[in-house]
Amino acid sequence: SILESHGYEVTLATDGVDGFKKASEFAYDLIVSDVDMPNLDGFAMTKRIRSTDMHAHTPIIIVTARDSQADMKKGITSGANAYIVKGDFDKNNLLETIENLLGM
Numbered sequence: 001s002i003l004e005s006h007g008y009e010v011t012l013a014t015d016g017v018d019g020f021k022k023a024s025e026f027a028y029d030l031i032v033s034d035v036d037m038p039n040l041d042g043f044a045m046t047k048r049i050r051s052t053d054m055h056a057h058t059p060i061i062i063v064t065a066r067d068s069q070a071d072m073k074k075g076i077t078s079g080a081n082a083y084i085v086k087g088d089f090d091k092n093n094l095l096e097t098i099e100n101l102l103g104m
Helices: 016-025 042-050 069-077 091-102
Strands: 031-033 060-064 082-085
């Protein structure tokens, strides 16, 4: 709802498998994912999405409650451009990160 209220068109996925399927079918400008999802976690989904030609350079943001350095490193090495911890979540930070990644 944060993104929609700022004019972004949003497609929701029910889990990581659904997210990967949707990303395989449409060239999104940006992907935002959680880590803890059923069937395919956000790290694995990000890695799969990043390996496709369609989304090899699409900005990907992981927003998660996982705040360990190991998880942050795993998020970035899986292909995420940004890793935002929900405990530090600020909608303005998310929006600013999106604008920076989209070159706005």
